Every structure is written in structure tokens, then in C-alpha cells.
Amino acid sequence: MSADLLREAGEALYGPRWQGEIARDLNVASRTVRRWAADAYPVPLAVWTEIRMLLAQRRDQLAVLRKKLPG
Secondary structure (H helix, E strand, O other), X not given: OHHHHHHHHHHHHHOOOHHHHHXXXXXXXXXXXXXXXXXXXXXXXXXXXXXXHHHHHHHHHHHHHHHHOOO
16 A cells, blocks of 8 residues: 555655656665665655655646646
């Protein structure tokens, strides 16, 4: 389950090449992210907190952009 949720959050944030991008933003090795995505290691609770913050930041960025659009 955590691997699926990580993948879903990563793709929502960064698209299909999400692993390297999320590793950079979480300040972890891309290999670590690949291990989490393979369910070889559990995603630490602190990482979920950081992912929540990344998702909130993206939500806010999109809201600002949405307001700028005509119509």
C-alpha cells in the first residue's frame, strides 16, 4: 500500500519521471526512493509529512496559476 501511495503522490507532483524529482526535494538518494517504491523498505512517517507539504505547496501554486487564467 505505501509503495502505491508513494507512486501516486510522486506522479501527481512530478509526472512519470517522479522518482528522481521527489528524491531531490526530500533530500534523499534516488536509490532510497526506488527501494520505497519497490516496497523493499517502508516509507518513514517523517517522509509522509514532507510529501504532504509538497502536495500542499503544489496545490497553492496551482490555485495561484488558476486565478491568472482568462475566463
